[in-house]
Amino acid sequence: MFKMTPTILKNFLTEKATRLYPFEIREPYAHVRGELVNNSETCNFCGICAAKCPSQCIKVDKKSATWECEPFECVYCGICVDACPQESLSQKELYRKPSAERQHIIIKGEIRPEKPDAPVA
Amino acid sequence: MLENVVSVSPDTLAGEIAKTKYEGFRFVTMTCVELDADTAEVIYHFDRDFTLKNFRLKAAKNADIPSISHIFMAAFLAENEIQDMFHLKFKGLIIDFNRTLYFDDNAQTAPLCRYTVSQIKSPEPESIQNSGDV
């Protein structure tokens, strides 16, 4: 009996264990895998990320130089970031905000002429 | 690289399993693997002191397999799962969900079979009709 009472009393005096989330956001830890972003400048549309992604949410078309992603299918695993030979992909430290609408990310690059020095993974 | 594999036939299955139980093995699980359009393989895994013992049973898909759930009661879930996933039939199951463990009534597909064509061509009318409530 009353074994919890000291703990409960202590909880009154210590700071809260919870946060009022959307208004109060904790500092994210370094290297948290959050929202995925692709830099259209450096991406060469090789398609390696699309082949490696376990949830198969990336589509790359080399001919038209487009990189498409279904952000809500992404599971934040970071496999594509590790695999990208151009280091074009990166992840922010916060997760994507919830949304009532479906989102679809399309990045268009300029169609470059065939480069002789193809990147090696 | 499976160790301690013993091949059994539907006739010798019950005897071997009963012997295994007598030797103090624990039932771990059963795995079904589809081999080709007509045959599947059921592997029974047993464990004693962290050593696995496996029985391999080659079974024709349209023939009944004797159930071992009266020897190892724990096998009933695994056998029901195989019935669902591979459309095999176990005879003498102590609790037979009749392919409704995961599915609705009247499901006719066998999701883990790759050679589904032969299944659709010759569905087993009996097993579909009496798939009632459990």
Added chain:
Amino acid sequence: MQEAIQKTVQRTTIPFGPQHPVLPEPVHLKITVEDEIIKEVVPALGFVHRGLEKLIDIRDFHQMIQVVERVCGICSMIHAMCYVHGIEELMKIEVPPRAKYLRVIWSELHRIHSHLLWLGLFADSFGFESVFMQFWRIREKILNIDEATTGNRIIVSVNVVGGVRKDLSQDQMRWILDELDQIEQMTTQLESTLFEDYTVKKRTIGKGLLPSRQAVELGIVGPTLRASGVAQDMRQLGYAAFKELDFEPVTENNCDCWARCRVRYREVLQSIDLIRQAISKIPAGEINVKVKGRPQGEVITRVEQPRGELLYYIKANGSKNLDRLRIRTPTFANIPALFTMLPGMWLSDVPVIVLSIDPCISCTER
């Protein structure tokens, strides 16, 4: 008088679940009661079947790691570890020792947070809300460790074929040790409440008995088996770095819900100790090796999940996709225990007893 009572007692069938206030998992039980005493029980599954084993057809064997992590949300790291052990054995890859120790550290962190989650839910099942919140508060610390060291809170994605993806720095290890001290202290504070409180004892002692002979016969695994006095823990197989660490399986001899709670509580402390050992012994060096080629052959791997023995059967044919992947999760083996535990108990004990096997139905059905 006696006869009159006997006559009025009729059998009633009560559907229990799949949605039920205290059950976190969708399992349906058809319970036949006589008066308030349970006579018979038939479980029914099939509410969360996702067909993850079928995904081998369209995902290659590297991508499957992320798929098997999602078999279970709570012990995702351990699922992935079991799977990569299998693939590594098939491809004859020797994992660097540091990676083995890192796997131990993360898998034990997962065990702690799974057990803390369960201890909370268990307290909730007999209505002890404040203990529930305390345990989940402690659990938050583990999730923060996961987030800071791996990048994700629960599904940590650290395993790859051939090693791990992340390393721990000296600072991080020191921080983990500090946090573990706090976690240990906060957990032991709750011990007397959980095991000596009059009401809690009333609700757990002698409920859902599972004698050890029956437990072995039904193929029960994990803490449920160890609470019946059988010292069987798959970590004794010595996978990853467990053969270099010193531990004894936790057992209790009461065979009831109280014992199962006690086993899990003591395993939290055991896991904390294992992490300390692993951190003190961790060698320096590489954390993964380059992988070339494709797996071929058949293999069975087993590891100890928080809920018990987890078995993967992998059959590969040398192509990108596997031939067959069979996942036998511990709850799949533990469901038959309900046939022995429930009959003879009161209807009001059902939530406590069902929770005492730590059911994870999403794993069971995959």
